[in-house]
């Protein structure tokens with residue numbers, strides 16, 4: 229029996245794919261199709277795959293041409309697969325000529341002529357891009373604009389900021405730059421909000437009322453009830469309202485959550501997350517009145533994420549110790565919060581005025597997860613057991629700190645009309661509740 233193998237992304241399955249599969253099958257008796265798990269098209273430097281891995285696998289299966297469908301998860305897997313399955317022929321389209329000659333050591337390599345006039349990229353481009361307006365802190369928005377270039381389906385059209393001076397040359401060159409939020413809303417389909425947290429509720433609400441989709445740095449509001457009100461408004465208007473917490477969209481982080489929910493370390497008993505970064509002393513001077521992106525906002529939301537996603541929003545009690553930077557207690561430099569759940573505990577440390585090891589440890593009844601610093605840019609984690617032979621390491625490439633994945637998730641949510649559940653509404657509301665308590669001084673001790 230002649231075994232043939234071929235690989236591809238098979239996004240938005242089209243006749244070019246089907247013709248390739250038919251001809252691959254005809255080369256032998258048994259066809260194995262490897263569907264790439266990656267959603268990052270390295271050759272073009274774009275994250276642009278529209279369909280999820282499962283959707284793509286299902287589409288290939290539905291053609292009925294493949295005898296077996298496998299998932300290609302890591303680099304170097306092709307050699308492993310060829311040996312493991314006893315493959316005789318490796319084949320791909322002619323767009324890859326030469327690229328896989330190194331496999332000739334293991335099997336025959338055949339490049340089949342590509343079907344002219346159709347490709348996944350063209351199909352994706354024919355879909356209209358979401359025109360996005362950026363709102364708020366210019367320094368951060370420069371980064372978003374940069375990252376958006378790696379994402380198909382999003383076009384940054386304009387920006388609304390009060391700090392025009394800090395804008396990069398690229399942003400200055402956008403279609404329009406304004407200080408007037410309403411003007412921005414008139415000209416875009418969606419907004420990315422990174423303003424001071426007390427402005428979020430008002431800005432998100434106005435955007436939703438005007439029929440615009442919203443991606444907002446968490447917290448979306450400074451009270452749970454306001455957050456729920458915004459969620460209800462988004463649902464009523466069939467608009468996407470998504471929390472921007474970049475870690476939530478990193479592949480490694482999402483896979484880790486799935487493994488833990490599948491019971492890999494038994495029952496989860498403790499979650500301990502630390503996120504800190506030292507700001508330079510001059511930047512710590514509370515120059516303007518009112519709160520700013522200090523420790524609690526800058527890092528509190530990210531540190532809370534694994535706690536709320538793994539243990540849920542219903543803790544029995546919470547204590548939070550805070551170190552203030554100013555007499556007015558407007559600027560926090562460090563906080564440590566401890567949570568007690570019915571069957572578990574959690575703690576977070578967050579700050580911009582104290583430095584610590586930025587790791588995440590999740591302890592369970594059978595083992596624990598260790599994510600080394602900086603865990604919020606998760607690309608790697610380990611599951612460790614009493615018997616070190618059982619330990620497992622997991623690595624998933626993370627490009628651009630996760631921001632581009634967040635933008636991809638947003639573009640997909642807007643396009644499909646389905647909310648992204650990377651940060652679900654309950655988690656989002658629980659983050660707002662934490663902020664509400666913090667601002668009201670509830671469960672707060674000063675150190």
Ligand code: CTP
Pocket residue numbers: 235236237238239244245248269319320321322323324341342343344345346347348349350
């Ligand atoms: N293929 C083909 N003819 C086409 C498109 C793809 O023969 N018109 C082949 C590719 O050469 C590859 C397989 O189908 O062997 C899977 O291709 P994939 O990269 O998933 O699809 P593309 O349409 O090429 O996607 P993109 O536009 O993102 O490159």
